[in-house]
Amino acid sequence: MNILVLGAGQLARMMSLEGAPLDLNVRAYDVGSKKIIHPLTQQDFGQTLEQAIAMVDVITSEFEHIPDDVLALCCQSGKFYPGKAAIKTGGDRSIEKALLDKTGVPSAPYKLITEKQHLVEAVSLLELPLVIKTCQAGYDGKGQWRLTSRDQLDGIWAEMAGFIASGSADFPHTIIAEKMIPFDREVSVIGARDSQGNVKVYPVTENQHTNGVLTLSLAIEMDNNIQQQALEAFDKLALAMDYVGVLAIEFFDVNGTLMVNEIAPRVHNSGHWTQQGTACSQFENHLRAVAGLPLGDTQAQKPTAMINVLGQGNIPTKVLSIADVKSHWYGKSQRAGRKMGHINVSAANQVELGEKLQQLAEILPEQDYPGVAATAQRLLTS
Missing domain, CATH: 3.40.50.20 (Rossmann fold)
Structure with missing residues (x-):
């Protein structure tokens, strides 16, 4: 095929x-x-x-x-596949918010902005601090502002106005202001749905970001309540879009309650761990779904972590001497901050995963691979 x-x-x-x-x-x-x-x-x-x-x-x-x-x-x-509605939803936060409202899946309170008065109203309605995002063309923390004081309003609006003005009648640019949600952590769920409505969902993954870019994903045993909330959100959203393929949903975990941060109608960076931690990766399952093949097993076979390689042209070869560590390269030219590849590491249990991450932390510089040492320590002491 x-x-x-x-x-x-x-x-x-x-x-x-x-x-x-x-x-x-x-x-x-x-x-x-x-x-x-x-x-x-x-x-x-x-x-x-x-x-x-x-x-x-x-x-x-x-x-x-x-x-x-x-x-x-x-x-x-x-x-x-997955269809025009899904792609439009993933590419426009205003459409995404409308879908979340329609399906009753929780997300942060918001207001759409096309003129300065809307921003003023958002400050009164939602209260500071606000997270402000472009509805189109935003990714990896780009196209975002933090409004924490009314003194910033004029300066931030000047930048926002430029983005809005760069749109057209056929492709208007809009901006969304969201209430800043104090959250405990970000998690994501990735699942596959075929044209017959069959669904297979991977375990929820905990994600760590640095300057708006994913640096590490951790697939370990998760509270069943969190997994159930994520599954319910996935089912509602995939059904509403008549989705076919792999769908990723990012959440804020707020005291054990999940609120959607973002929807991605595709395979996703936070699911790269499935290449090593499951029998059927997100990439294979996406192809199976769109090609009409039976969906593969999504159960976690072992605790796994994924570490992004950002801006580095190579990794120390000693990394590959650690058991169950694999590197995946993207064939890109080197550029600061660019996603060049990732490292997957698996283990028989969480303590052993902590030990392997500790070994990696001794090899990988903290400034280039933030969070590896801290995650290792957490797994070893939890």
């Missing part, structure tokens, strides 16, 4: 790697160059998008920000 992925980055690359053993042949559409390429070898197939759509059996996506004309063309083919 031939599958076309919209987007030619690391997620398409990993889908290709996971698809080959299932005889699922993945090609990627590079949105920037408008070329159809092999996501691993970068071979240019010399096809137009229209030609690629005609020759593949299924079309899917590795990201949300797909040009509207490309999305329309793919949807017209009847081959595109």
Whole structure:
């Protein structure tokens, strides 16, 4: 079976790697160059998008920000999953909030902003502090502001106004202000749903961020109440979108109650641990779902951690001398802060995982791999 992925980055690359053993042949559409390429070898197939759509059996996506004309063309083919509604939801926070309201899934109180008066009203309605986000084109902490004092209002509005003005009548830009929620931690759930409505959900993962970018994900035993809340949210949202494929949902854990932070209609960074911690990774399950194959097992086989490699051209080779440690590289040119790859580490139990993370912390510099040492200490003393 031939599958076309919209987007030619690391997620398409990993889908290709996971698809080959299932005889699922993945090609990627590079949105920037408008070329159809092999996501691993970068071979240019010399096809137009229209030609690629005609020759593949299924079309899917590795990201949300797909040009509207490309999305329309793919949807017209009847081959595109997870579908236009899901992609639009993941790419626009105002649509995302409307879906959460409709399904009754908890999230932070908010107000949409298109003019300065709306921002003034948000301060009165929601009270400070506020988290302000662009509804379109935001990722990894970009396009966000923190409003903690009324003195900041004019300065932040000047930056917001520039983003709003850069929109058009066909593609308006909007901004959302949310009440800042004091939370204990961020967690995420990733699940797969097929066209028949069958669902398989992975265990909830705890995520750690540095400057708005995910640095470490921890898949260990989680309170059953948290897992149940995440499963209920997944079921409601996937059903409402008639979703097909892998869906990721990020939550704030507020004293044991989950509130949605963000929805991602695709495989997700916080699910990379599934490559080593489960029998069927998120990448394989996404391909299975869109290709009409039975969904694979999502149970955790062993405690696992994922460490992002940010801006580093290589990792110390000593890392690979530790048992059950594997590296995954994305084939990117090096740039400060860029996601270059990730490291997965598994163990028989949480204490052993703590010991392995401690070994890694002695090799990996804290400034480049924040949180590894602290997570190791926590697992060893809990």
